[in-house]
Amino acid sequence: MRSQLDHVGFAVVEGVIERSHAEMLAHDIDAQLPDVPAAGFRGLTQLVPSVRTLAQSPELRALVETGLSANARLVRSIYFNKSQETNWQVAWHQDLAIAVQRRVEIQGFVTWSSKDGVPHVQPPAHILDRMLTVRLHLDPADESNGALWVVPESHCLGRLPAGDAAGVAERMGKHLCAVNIGDAMLFKPLLLHASRKATSSQARRVIHLEFADVELPAPLQWSEVA
Template sequence: MNETIGIDQSIAATLASQGFFVVPGFLDESELQRLREACQPISDQYGVRQVLQNYPSIHQAVNWNKLHAMLHAVEMIDAQPVRSIFFNKNADHNWLVSWHQDMTICVKQKTELAGFSKWTYKKDVHYVEPPAAVLEAMLTCRLALDDASAENAALKVIAGSHQSGKLDERQIVDIGQTTRHETCVMRAGDILLMKPLLLHASDKARLTSQRRVLHLEFSASELPPPLRWAEADRQPVHVS
């Protein structure tokens, strides 16, 4: 655990009850700069999927020892990345995201199984909505490459909303309109841990500086055969 900064066992309890947690200063200055440099070739794009597979330099720039030590601390032992996205909200790409849950996963091939529905196929990847249990066993880690505040559209979340399981559109609208939200203010180098079923959203930025994020989704579970994670990296990772 000596790779982590300010990690303690209470984070797991907070994630269970609140559905999110911001770890300040997770990346040191050299790690942050290395990750920014690795992402530079795609920084003019607003959203790039499968970045770990398609951009090996980004994969190499992540401190996996530190990340997996943190996952171990929050009871995600043996978790591996199963989805990776680079986001950059800026003056040229400034969009609004309404309240929603992250309800889909990426798999290698389409196979009709009970509980797996709403299949789509985009850019050579199959997407499907799995049973709630699959999503509840996952964790999203969002590495901030830039400062994020309300002015440049930091993520908004509704604490505890993940405990209600999958919500339909009407429920999401009702909760979004009637429940207090929190803004996840972050400094560059911070990391946001978030449960996929947590209701979250983001406004259009009022201050259109860059807001770059490396979004990584993790799972310690295998999918029911023959389904397989599209981006699973099952290489062993040493954690000191």
């Protein structure tokens, strides 16, 4: 898996958790966040204890430590809930922004923004290279309900201008990452990826966890550390 992540930028690992565990997590999220916006929520592990336990579980740690290192820590968690009622399309992009505790101007950290009140900034590429995203699927996902498309090896190109992303995807070729309940998809932040609108009635609920094994230059701090 580490070799695949290094060379193509992503990997799908089947059956990381049982269907019953996925169903329990979905139930807990609904119970803990009854007023959550239907499309999703940030800071998930801070609000749903069972998701925090999942992020620290042997199953998840084995993936993270193989794909990154034993020093990796959780730095951001998001819940995505795509359905026909909450439907959206995501254009080709790289995940360039990280969440931090407060805004501090430091050379190389650019393009500040705020998402749900949390400061976000684009760090130097070497920070992104020390990160890994783990998406745990609570539903099956395919082309009909918004499974991720990726561009293999695009993470090797470094930070790309946003306007070049679609052209790079067309030139390099894309791959659909179809998954089942309990599967995990792992990818590097600089990997180009996209998602189409759902055309089926099947929901696509995802626990999105980001890990890093690098400290930010003081006084910058990760917003969510576990």
